[in-house]
Amino acid sequence: MHRPPSLKTIEIFASVQGEGLRQGEPTIFVRLAGCNLRCSFCDTKYAWERGRVQTVAEVIQQVRSLWRGFPARWICLTGGEPLRQSIAPLIRELQKHGLAVQVETNGTFAPRPAADWYTVSPKPPAYAFHASFRKKAKEVKLVVSRALTTDVVRGVRRSFPATVPVLLQPQSNARWSMAKAMKLLEEAVRLGLINIRVSVQLHKIYQVK
Numbered sequence: 001m002h003r004p005p006s007l008k009t010i011e012i013f014a015s016v017q018g019e020g021l022r023q024g025e026p027t028i029f030v031r032l033a034g035c036n037l038r039c040s041f042c043d044t045k046y047a048w049e050r051g052r053v054q055t056v057a058e059v060i061q062q063v064r065s066l067w068r069g070f071p072a073r074w075i076c077l078t079g080g081e082p083l084r085q086s087i088a089p090l091i092r093e094l095q096k097h098g099l100a101v102q103v104e105t106n107g108t109f110a111p112r113p114a115a116d117w118y119t120v121s122p123k124p125p126a127y128a129f130h131a132s133f134r135k136k137a138k139e140v141k142l143v144v145s146r147a148l149t150t151d152v153v154r155g156v157r158r159s160f161p162a163t164v165p166v167l168l169q170p171q172s173n174a175r176w177s178m179a180k181a182m183k184l185l186e187e188a189v190r191l192g193l194i195n196i197r198v199s200v201q202l203h204k205i206y207q208v209k
């Protein structure tokens, strides 16, 4: 018997995008379950769990019901690591409904589905990412953890086209991390690296999800 496409989800909610270039934009989030990495600074460890099995139709229904009260143009598929699951049918359905789809990924899986916006956030210790993100990423986010160094920033900057911004995002807006982000930015400027910016997690300042 043909089984409808399904996904493991953690939560679906309406908020604003707190990170990256789309910061501040109304967005409906679909948080998918599971991650292949185990970053010590992860602020969504609860998404490492198994999640709830939902068909794509059920996810769409939930998104639509939120959308009626909060008609955001953007949907963000996040996690965990969304590309661990087969998200192509969900992306297609969302786009059929006229919605733009952002995918937030650690970059370790190939970006096969045609999302409208890929945010790639390579993680320590390897800071590895699939080569095709070089063309597909709209932005690159680096969490300013204890592990982040100027060499990593330089390597990542040189791996992506100069038109793709590299954002230095302080770890949970911590003061030490903000100070480190500024230092890394100053070093990047001195090294002649372009399109690197300091950032912040806006949703934590506004105290929204």
Ligand code: SF4
Pocket: 035, 036, 037, 038, 039, 041, 042, 043, 044, 045, 079, 080, 081, 106, 123
């Ligand atoms: S890649 Fe992201 S979701 Fe996965 S453990 Fe690291 S910070 Fe958490």
